[in-house]
Amino acid sequence: xxxxxxxxxxxxxxxxxxxGYSSGVFADSVSVKMGFLTEQTPTPPALSNLDSIxxxxxxxxxxxxxxxxxxxxQFTGHDYxxxxxxxxxxxxxxxxxxxxxxxxxxxxxxxxxxxTLKKLSPIALANKVLLFNASSTDVELRNASCGANTFHMIxxxxxxxxxxxxxxxKKRWKKWYMVRGKDEKDLNFTRAIKRAAKRFGxxxxxxxxxxxxxxxxxxxxxxxxxxTQGSDYDVLVVADVKGLFGEYLAMNTWLPRPIIGTQGLVxxxxxxxxxxxxxxxxxxxFYEQAGxxxxxxxxxxxLAVRAVGEAVTRTENTTPKEVKAFLLGDExxxxxFKGVKLTFxxxxxxxxxxxxxxxxxxxxxxxxxxxFLHPRTYLDTLGYDKPESKCQF
Amino acid sequence: MMNKYFLLLLLTAFSTTSxxxxxxxxxxxxxxxxxxxxxxxxxxxxxxxxxxxxGIELNKDQTLLYVAASDDDTxxxxxxxxxxxVGNLPSGEDPELFRIHPNGRLLYASNExxxxxxVVDLHSKKAIAKISVGVEPEGIAISRDGKWVVNTSExxxxxxxxxxxxxxxxxxxxxxxxxxxxAFSPDGGAxxxxxxxxxxxxxxxxxxxxxxxxxxxxIAGVGQELIQPVGILVHPNNKILFVALGPANRVAVVDIxxxxxIKYLLxxxxxxxxxxxxxxxxxxxxxxxxxxxxxIDVADLKVKKSVRVGHYPWGIAVKE
Numbered sequence: 001x002x003x004x005x006x007x008x009x010x011x012x013x014x015x016x017x018x019x020g021y022s023s024g025v026f027a028d029s030v031s032v033k034m035g036f037l038t039e040q041t042p043t044p045p046a047l048s049n050l051d052s053i054x055x056x057x058x059x060x061x062x063x064x065x066x067x068x069x070x071x072x073x074q075f076t077g078h079d080y081x082x083x084x085x086x087x088x089x090x091x092x093x094x095x096x097x098x099x100x101x102x103x104x105x106x107x108x109x110x111x112x113x114x115x116t117l118k119k120l121s122p123i124a125l126a127n128k129v130l131l132f133n134a135s136s137t138d139v140e141l142r143n144a145s146c147g148a149n150t151f152h153m154i155x156x157x158x159x160x161x162x163x164x165x166x167x168x169x170k171k172r173w174k175k176w177y178m179v180r181g182k183d184e185k186d187l188n189f190t191r192a193i194k195r196a197a198k199r200f201g202x203x204x205x206x207x208x209x210x211x212x213x214x215x216x217x218x219x220x221x222x223x224x225x226x227x228t229q230g231s232d233y234d235v236l237v238v239a240d241v242k243g244l245f246g247e248y249l250a251m252n253t254w255l256p257r258p259i260i261g262t263q264g265l266v267x268x269x270x271x272x273x274x275x276x277x278x279x280x281x282x283x284x285x286f287y288e289q290a291g292x293x294x295x296x297x298x299x300x301x302x303l304a305v306r307a308v309g310e311a312v313t314r315t316e317n318t319t320p321k322e323v324k325a326f327l328l329g330d331e332x333x334x335x336x337f338k339g340v341k342l343t344f345x346x347x348x349x350x351x352x353x354x355x356x357x358x359x360x361x362x363x364x365x366x367x368x369x370x371x372f373l374h375p376r377t378y379l380d381t382l383g384y385d386k387p388e389s390k391c392q393f
Numbered sequence: 394m395m396n397k398y399f400l401l402l403l404l405t406a407f408s409t410t411s412x413x414x415x416x417x418x419x420x421x422x423x424x425x426x427x428x429x430x431x432x433x434x435x436x437x438x439x440x441x442x443x444x445x446x447x448g449i450e451l452n453k454d455q456t457l458l459y460v461a462a463s464d465d466d467t468x469x470x471x472x473x474x475x476x477x478x479v480g481n482l483p484s485g486e487d488p489e490l491f492r493i494h495p496n497g498r499l500l501y502a503s504n505e506x507x508x509x510x511x512v513v514d515l516h517s518k519k520a521i522a523k524i525s526v527g528v529e530p531e532g533i534a535i536s537r538d539g540k541w542v543v544n545t546s547e548x549x550x551x552x553x554x555x556x557x558x559x560x561x562x563x564x565x566x567x568x569x570x571x572x573x574x575x576a577f578s579p580d581g582g583a584x585x586x587x588x589x590x591x592x593x594x595x596x597x598x599x600x601x602x603x604x605x606x607x608x609x610x611x612i613a614g615v616g617q618e619l620i621q622p623v624g625i626l627v628h629p630n631n632k633i634l635f636v637a638l639g640p641a642n643r644v645a646v647v648d649i650x651x652x653x654x655i656k657y658l659l660x661x662x663x664x665x666x667x668x669x670x671x672x673x674x675x676x677x678x679x680x681x682x683x684x685x686x687x688x689i690d691v692a693d694l695k696v697k698k699s700v701r702v703g704h705y706p707w708g709i710a711v712k713e
Binding site: 068071278285288306314333334335339377 | 505506546550569
């Protein structure tokens with residue numbers, strides 16, 4: 001008896017050594033080629049050296065997604081490949097996109113400027129490939145400039161602003177003092193904030209522009225109290241996407257008021273403090289791979305790869321036509337560590353998802369709250385709903 | 394109605410005199426073990442454990458408790474008599490759920506961060522195999538005859554069928570999004586799997602490894618998004634099973650033959666794991682967010698009481 005046991009143990013041990021990826025590996029696996037397109041942008045002047053400048057934003061999320069997909073692929077006979085095209089500042093993104101198309105990449109994740117994505121969308125449609133927007137929050141891309149083969153993995157400015165407004169409504173902090181920068185992205189965010197304020201009955205009592213014309217010898221401590229005087233308000237909303245001045249507002253305002261918007265309490269697709277619904281595992285896996293925390297663009301890139309993986313696994317088909325039909329169908333549901341299934345809005349191809357409201361070291365809330373009712377799903381209380389959409393495919 | 398009456402009759406057959414039992418509940422946020430009297434619901438004592446304790450099981454003769462201390466990357470061994478930690482098992486990284494094979498010797502633990510299932514020999518306390526599975530392995534179930542070990546992987550959305558003789562995967566079944574718990578029918582012929590994000594319960598045929606049927610849940614006044622099936626417990630009578638619905642704060646009672654819901658029982662918030670009393674008269678649920686355990690009368694299908702036990706009750710083991 002003992003002898004048998006030992007033999008069995010030996011068998012077990014040798015299996016441990018060879019198992020690895022061998023179990024269930026398919027001899028002829030079908031290849032799925034995914035491209036990742038990065039358009040490098042000039043680095044904005046930094047307020048401080050607190051955060052290192054990322055050179056691997058987005059692509060790290062895609063790499064993790066590919067590794068997750070391939071783990072499933074070993075059981076289903078699919079082999080996912082990723083090719084990264086990173087275009088330097090001033091380079092030709094359209095050429096890089098074209099290279100990917102000619103090499104047979106039918107799924108391309110784009111971390112490019114909104115104006116570039118607008119040009120890529122019709123090319124993707126004409127070439128029957130699927131394009132995944134991983135970084136641009138511009139609402140116009142989901143409306144007038146939408147693309148029939150373009151999917152938006154990252155939440156729009158409108159979704160983020162609505163999430164903030166819903167939470168402020170719940171807190172009854174309904175008087176907002178708006179401070180914005182002059183960048184185009186700041187304007188976009190400001191527009192989204194004002195739209196959200198209107199939708200949820202919030203009053204923007206004052207709007208001020210930070211012009212950078214203050215005396216350089218004066219400190220934030222001296223300038224901001226003066227700058228923020230005027231009307232009384234409940235919260236100060238800042239629109240400073242690049243982070244050029246917003247961080248200085250907290251604790252320097254004339255009145256003791258919280259800061260929300262692009263600084264202070266921020267709306268995010270992902271945040272390092274998020275750990276509910278199994279997010280801890282995701283955070284750990286990403287940190288181990290990248291050596292840093294995951295951000296919105298990484299998360300959106302991961303989602304794009306996973307969405308394609310889900311479609312390929314479920315349909316056992318790798319053509320963009322079938323994948324697109326599945327992504328937009330009732331069967332599709334993506335698990336994104338946010339406690340609900342993520343699906344696409346058919347009218348503009350925006351991924352429905354909850355928004356995290358985060359402070360630097362904590363999650364304050366996850367929106368929408370279920371009290372915000374909607375005939376379809378409460379997730380559609382964020383962003384452009386079907387009747388409001390100006391997207392026509 | 395006829396069916397329901399019949400069921401109750403069947404159930405009452407089990408509810409003879411109820412016997413005293415002791416519940417051991419892991420408290421994920423307290424790093425502790427709550428010891429509760431099952432009959433009275435009285436918290437008897439709280440014992441410190443390793444970090445983020447989750448999965449918990451008793452050994453065959455109920456003398457030892459095994460507890461997965463997830464953030465300590467180990468499975469702790471406690472002596473039931475003294476509740477002292479007497480050893481550790483090499484569980485692999487971040488063990489969450491584990492099950493002990495009916496042979497009493499092999500323990501299967503899922504390692505969420507490593508995409509592996511670790512097989513531990515309880516006699517030698519050594520890891521004897523690591524089985525490469527899908528992304529984020531979670532649930533483990535073992536058929537009573539010991540022929541199949543299954544593991545669910547949350548991100549890969551699969552059930553992996555492991556042969557416990559060779560410790561290799563023999564088949565994979567694609568199921569609904571984010572499969573969580575799995576449980577075999579008493580005869581081993583069927584496997585039940587919950588899919589948290591798809592909001593469904595699937596029945597798989599053990600012989601073909603294919604999905605036979607999938608059902609979903611609907612509760613008036615509760616958003617579909619909040620219905621997230623997690624823990625499953627099959628009644629040994631093979632007539633009904635219980636499914637914990639997470640943030641829907643309810644346990645669904647499912648008629649196995651028709652795969653329809655007989656009743657939803659309102660319990661605490663984010664109900665997760667389930668266990669029977671040894672005499673099958675009571676069902677216990679751990680409710681993570683409301684920090685309590687609900688006690689359900691199995692014959693009446695009624696929630697009798699909720700007992701505060703500590704922060705984030707997660708796993709539960711019941712001793713006679």
